[in-house]
Amino acid sequence: MSTSDGKVIGGGLSPYLLPFVFLMVLQGSEDRKPIWNLLGCLVLIVLASPSAMALNHRPKQVLQRLFSGLPTFSTSNDSVITRLETNNDMEEVLDGVGGGAINEKKREFNRLTEDNNNETHNETQQLESSGSQYDPSNRQAHLFHALEGLTRYPNYLQRWQEEDIDRLETTLEERLTMVRQQKQTLQRKRTAIQSLVQIVLAESPNKERWQKLLQPCQTWQEVRERILDPKAAEAIFQSKMFSSKYNKTIPTVEAVVKGDTRVNLDAECLEGLLDEEMYDVFSFRLLSLEFCKDLRDFIKELASASETKEDLREFGRRPFNLDLVGLGWVNDLLFHLVMKPVARQLFLQSEGLMSDLDWRHGYIAGYSATPDGTGKPRDRLVVHTDDSECTLNINIGDVFEGGLLEFRGLRGTEEEGQLMGTFEPQMGLAVIHVGRHFHDVTKVTKGDRFAFIIWARSWGGIRSEKCPCCWLNRREGSTCICGARWN
Ligand SMILES: O=C(O)CCC(=O)C(=O)O
Ligand SMILES: [Fe+2]
Numbered sequence: 001m002s003t004s005d006g007k008v009i010g011g012g013l014s015p016y017l018l019p020f021v022f023l024m025v026l027q028g029s030e031d032r033k034p035i036w037n038l039l040g041c042l043v044l045i046v047l048a049s050p051s052a053m054a055l056n057h058r059p060k061q062v063l064q065r066l067f068s069g070l071p072t073f074s075t076s077n078d079s080v081i082t083r084l085e086t087n088n089d090m091e092e093v094l095d096g097v098g099g100g101a102i103n104e105k106k107r108e109f110n111r112l113t114e115d116n117n118n119e120t121h122n123e124t125q126q127l128e129s130s131g132s133q134y135d136p137s138n139r140q141a142h143l144f145h146a147l148e149g150l151t152r153y154p155n156y157l158q159r160w161q162e163e164d165i166d167r168l169e170t171t172l173e174e175r176l177t178m179v180r181q182q183k184q185t186l187q188r189k190r191t192a193i194q195s196l197v198q199i200v201l202a203e204s205p206n207k208e209r210w211q212k213l214l215q216p217c218q219t220w221q222e223v224r225e226r227i228l229d230p231k232a233a234e235a236i237f238q239s240k241m242f243s244s245k246y247n248k249t250i251p252t253v254e255a256v257v258k259g260d261t262r263v264n265l266d267a268e269c270l271e272g273l274l275d276e277e278m279y280d281v282f283s284f285r286l287l288s289l290e291f292c293k294d295l296r297d298f299i300k301e302l303a304s305a306s307e308t309k310e311d312l313r314e315f316g317r318r319p320f321n322l323d324l325v326g327l328g329w330v331n332d333l334l335f336h337l338v339m340k341p342v343a344r345q346l347f348l349q350s351e352g353l354m355s356d357l358d359w360r361h362g363y364i365a366g367y368s369a370t371p372d373g374t375g376k377p378r379d380r381l382v383v384h385t386d387d388s389e390c391t392l393n394i395n396i397g398d399v400f401e402g403g404l405l406e407f408r409g410l411r412g413t414e415e416e417g418q419l420m421g422t423f424e425p426q427m428g429l430a431v432i433h434v435g436r437h438f439h440d441v442t443k444v445t446k447g448d449r450f451a452f453i454i455w456a457r458s459w460g461g462i463r464s465e466k467c468p469c470c471w472l473n474r475r476e477g478s479t480c481i482c483g484a485r486w487n
Contacts, residue, residue, distance in 0.1 A: 232273065262340075278423075295330075398449065401444070
């Protein structure tokens with residue numbers, strides 16, 4: 001038995017009772033003098049006191065240690081009763097456990113309140129005063145929890161403490177401010193970049209070349225001649241979908257670029273095109289050398305033009321978002337015509353994409369042995385996974401040494417982090433890999449290196465099923481709430 005503050009009552013009283021029981025027995029024997037009886041009692045009281053004190057004031061840890069030597073028993077009433085019946089000697093001790101071991105939370109609380117040690121006392125105060133540790137601003141899981149709850153239950157917040165609702169509200173407001181600020185900055189940049197492109201188009205000695213580059217292809221003939229490597233063109237246009245022998249209504253370029261028509265490429269045709277470089281990394285010839293050079297030179301010119309504009313200097317030092325410079329149509333063409341059908345063949349099952357890729361982000365990343373800030377801001381890229389389900393990486397030159405692509409296993413697998421192979425980029429050659437395949441670019445030791453990258457996601461598929469907190473490369477330890485696999 002125990003009081004609400006954890007003092008053991010049953011265990012403490014019985015040692016005091018013992019002398020009186022003894023006294024009563026002695027009273028019963030008539031050949032003793034009452035004075036001796038009394039003296040005997042006093043001696044027994046003195047002897048029994050220390051053990052009574054010890055039981056009464058013994059900290060609960062000691063009791064706990066005592067019990068740790070006993071066979072464990074579950075909290076079900078049956079097993080407690082069995083123990084009480086089979087071990088009468090332990091009755092008082094078991095009584096002591098009743099309030100603690102069976103209710104672990106209470107035991108912990110009692111231990112803290114009993115202890116006069118300052119440190120523990122502070123801890124107790126903290127425990128009592130801090131209350132809920134709901135922290136949506138720092139814990140993504142807490143924020144997602146609320147977002148999920150709000151859409152699931154009509155009166156979800158009814159069960160919440162007021163201060164937790166305030167924390168949630170503040171965090172959502174902070175995030176909304178971030179969205180608005182980034183949207184505003186992006187809009188400002190977009191307008192500035194558009195005017196930069198106009199200036200380059202008006203003043204550059206290469207203006208006709210750039211005007212042509214920005215003009216979307218109208219026909220498949222143009223796509224074949226302007227954009228594609230002959231090997232890629234062969235695989236695409238020999239597929240039944242693009243062959244008039246099998247298909248009477250070949251889709252227009254516009255319909256494909258807009259995503260109005262789903263492209264299917266024949267497995268036999270892709271087999272002739274694709275090489276498996278290493279586990280889950282495939283290479284294939286994709287872009288014509290001419291198109292690679294156009295893309296690269298255009299970006300280089302924009303980068304150096306941006307250096308003269310204060311608000312655009314940062315633009316020239318980061319990967320170039322092709323949507324912002326008027327080349328979104330190239331992203332769309334490669335995404336719908338190549339990336340989706342190839343990814344469907346290669347990764348649909350292994351990655352559980354379930355449905356097609358439906359989102360893309362295309363950019364040019366520049367590197368140099370002598371980084372200069374104009375489109376070539378670095379000489380290497382650290383090990384990372386991409387913000388994508390699937391990545392298409394096409395080297396677009398220049399002449400360089402070093403700058404190898406290393407692959408280091410898929411996030412969430414046993415091979416994670418292990419070097420699986422090295423790929424040597426070549427102009428016009430593409431690699432396609434899943435976004436969660438760890439990779440890096442080794443140091444460029446000579447010349448400049450440019451890569452045209454498209455990241456693609458499946459919002460309609462896997463991303464509608466899985467937690468998004470794992471987008472982060474630098475997530476805290478391995479604390480993601482949905483496991484290590486998702487990037
Ligand atoms: O430059 C490359 O080849 C790789 C770039 C890359 O991995 C990235 O931008 O995520
Ligand atoms: Fe990457």
